[in-house]
Amino acid sequence: MNxxxxxxxxxxxxxxATGCANMSAQDKNTAIGAGVGAVAGSVLTGGSSVGTVGGAAVGGVIGNQVQKPPR
Known part of the structure; x- marks a missing residue:
């Protein structure tokens, strides 16, 4: 089931993610981070909804802060 x-x-x-054509790079990173965090939180907590939401929140914050390195 999990x-x-x-x-x-x-x-x-x-x-x-396919609907992100008009989003900025930071918005895309936030969305991707939230998605990955939700999946990771769900897996790590055995499918707990609190773990899923918590993982999404943490992943979204991390994704929001990710920037390309300066050239």
């Missing part, structure tokens, strides 16, 4: 949730969450993140 594998099905993980696959569904991954597909949802992939579908959401």
């Amino acid at each position: 594998k099905i949730k993980l696959i569904a969450a991954s597909l949802a993140v992939l579908a959401a």
Whole structure:
């Protein structure tokens, strides 16, 4: 059952990422970070909704802060 949730969450993140054409790089990184964090939080807590939401929040913050290195 957890594998099905993980696959569904991954597909949802992939579908959401395809709608990011007009987003800034920082917005894309935030969305991707939230998606990855949600999946990781779910996996690490055995599918707990609190872990999923917490992972999404932490991942979103980290993704928001990621920047390309200066050239």
